[in-house]
Amino acid sequence: MKELIAYLKQTLEDRILTKGEKKALKSVISDKKLSKHDLNRVRSEVFNEARNHFSDYKHLQVIDWLEEANKLILPKERQSFYCRSYFSPGQECLSTILTQISYAVRKIDICVFTISDNDIRDRLEYAINKGVKVRIITDDDKTNDLGSDIEYLQRKGASVKVDNSSHHxxxxxxxxxxxVLLTGSYNWTRSAAQFNQENILETNDKKAIDSYQKEFDKLWGAMSVY
Known part of the structure; x- marks a missing residue:
């Protein structure tokens, strides 16, 4: 899948998808025998890469509209169970987080030690601007760190709660x-992507999602508004 995504990014350099490139892409997709989940991930990466070529918000809105329309037009098939693992250093974990933020259409519940990666910050802001409800639970001490994005996201519309305790x-x-649930050791920081040995597990397992949602709701009820 990495090979396919890298090739797709390469084809965007001249803004033209030639017949030869289309043929090569079809061949790679066929050879890799990618699952529906993998293909959805690749499709999300295509839209993410297109977003990276624009800075004007109106242009980004058009790409967002195009992605959402694309999802609606294509037939939605029942998603079979999956559970995938990603590791850092490298872009796998960060890419997974950014992809799921882009996919979200209703709500994102985040429970993390800290957020200081500006790529994640910007993608969350974009989700908020398109109407996704974002709730964040985080450590109170880490909100004071240099580079923390918590206050910024709260000002942009995210609901934030903190623990207000001597513990973390x-x-x-x-x-x-x-x-979809993402969990693991991965801190939502730039250092985690660039230097640290970290991991993320991604799954659509209903029992796991329900269990983590129950814990999130419990903490949300117990913690203080930021």
């Missing part, structure tokens, strides 16, 4: 539209 709120998980 050390969870790292997020739930997207009640359909």
């Amino acid at each position: 709120m050390h969870h790292k998980f997020a739930i997207f539209d009640d359909e």
Whole structure:
């Protein structure tokens, strides 16, 4: 899948998808025998890469509209169970987080030690602007760190709660539209992508999602408004 995504990014350099490139892409997709989940991930990466070529918000809105229309037009098939693992350093974990933020259409519940990666910050802001309800539970001490994006996201419309204790709120998980769970050691920081040995597990397992959602709701009820 990495090979396919890298090739797709390469074809965008001249803004033209030639007949030869189309043929090569079809061949790669056929050879890799990618699952529906993998193909959806690749499709999300295509739209994400297109977004990276624009800075004007109106242009980004058009790409967002195009992605949402694309999802509606294509027949939605029942998603079979999946559970995938990603590791850092490298872009796998970060890409997974950004992809799921882009996919979300209703709500994102985030329970993480800290957020200081500006790519994640910007993608969450974009989700908020398109009407996704974002709730964040985080550690109170980490909100004061240089580079923390918590206050920024709260000002942009995210609802934020903190633990207000001498101990740490050390969870790292997020739930997207009640359909996908991300969990693991991965801190939502740039260092985690660039230097640290970290991991993320991604799954649509209903029992796992329900269990983590129950924990999120419990913490949300117990913690203080930021």
